Amino acid sequence: MTDDTARVILNGKSAQLPEVREAVQALREAGADLEVRVTWEAGDALRLCDEASRDGITRLIAGGGDGTVNELVNGLMRLAPAARPALGVLPLGSANDFANGAGIPLEPRQALALALEASPHKADVVRLGNHYYLNMASCGFGAAVTSSTPKAMKRLLGGGAYSLMGALEAWRYQPYRGHMSWPEGESDAPLFLLAIGNGCQAGGGQRLAPSAKLDDGLLEVLIVRDFESLSGLKQALDELEALPACGEYVEYFQTTRLRFDSDAVLPLTLDGEPFGWTHFEANVLPGELTLLLPAKSPLLS
Known part of the structure; x- marks a missing residue:
């Protein structure tokens, strides 16, 4: 264990999980200086980030799913850069897309031990409007599927729920129209x-940005154009299997900024949290956060 002070901000829904309590107790008995705070309502995670910074906490651990990680990222980005603790993840959600992509263990004791022992790594953050995210913004069909999947089904089926709801959503799907621009x-x-990726996957395990790195100063952009036939759908699926190669329906590239403008609302999810905008711009902010990741994380250059 390091001598750093560490604190878990735990999603209230996970506070009574026996495996989490046992993991915290075991690490304390092993000598870890590990505190726990629990969220109760909207805004708690932001407040608890401020509190952790004032208390001199050096390692802050997000205990929950991708939404909890996103809340802490936004809380940390409100702080001055020098006041931001390093961020670790205790994955307790239904999909855990960021943790899975980064190679963070899903077993609570292993995940907490990693957050306490890992060497800090500088990582990029993406700003989209007034929001920040660490992993992925999915827009259009992917966002509609994520926002329409009932939470109970997510818990029951995990990532498989997204595939089921995706099949249902496809029957009433309409293409989204707008103008996209980027420097190139x-x-x-x-x-x-x-999909606008900083991490590599979303939607319960869908690898939408296979070349993503958290420390390269670049966004991964995946565009799937609309298709009008079953043969077009099959070709688009085949092209997605061949990522990062491009094809007739699939375009994949790296950039530092992307803008979208439309007359209609485009559904988005930022790290699994639903939004909707007619206009937005995504910008990568290099090295803005410090993360506690495995030394051989697939998301590190």
Whole structure:
């Protein structure tokens, strides 16, 4: 164990999990200086980030799913850079897309031990409007599927729930239209799906940005253009299997900024949290957070 002071901000829904309590107790008995705070209502995570910084906490651990991680990322980004504790993850959600992509153990004691022992790594954050995210923004069809999946089904089926709801959503799907621009190009093609990645996966295990690194100063952009036939759908699926290669329906590239403008609302999810905008710009902010990750994390350069 390091001599750093560590604190878990635990999603209230997970506070009574026996495996979490046992993991915290075991690590304390092993000598860890590990505190726990529990969220109760909206805004608690932001307040607890401020409190941790004032208390001199050097390692802050997000205990929950991708939404909890996102809340802490936004709380930390409100602080001055020098006042931000390093961020670790105790994955307790239904999908845990960020943790899975980063190679963070899903077993609570192993995940906490990693957060207490790992060497800090500088990592990029993405700003989209007034919000920040660490992993992925999925837009269009992917966002509609995520927001329409009942939470009870997520807990019951894990990532498989997204595939089930995706099949149902496809029957009433309509393409999304708008203008996209980035420093190296632009597009007006009707969208089936748009993903803007800092991490590599979303939607319960869908690898939408296979080349993603958290420390390269770049966004991974995946555009799936609309198709009008079953043969087009099959070809788009085949092209997705071949990522990061591009094809007739699938375009994949890296950039530092992407803007979207439309007359209609485009559904988005930022690290699993639903939003909707007609206009937005995503910008990568290099090295803005310090993360506690495995030394050989697939998301580190």
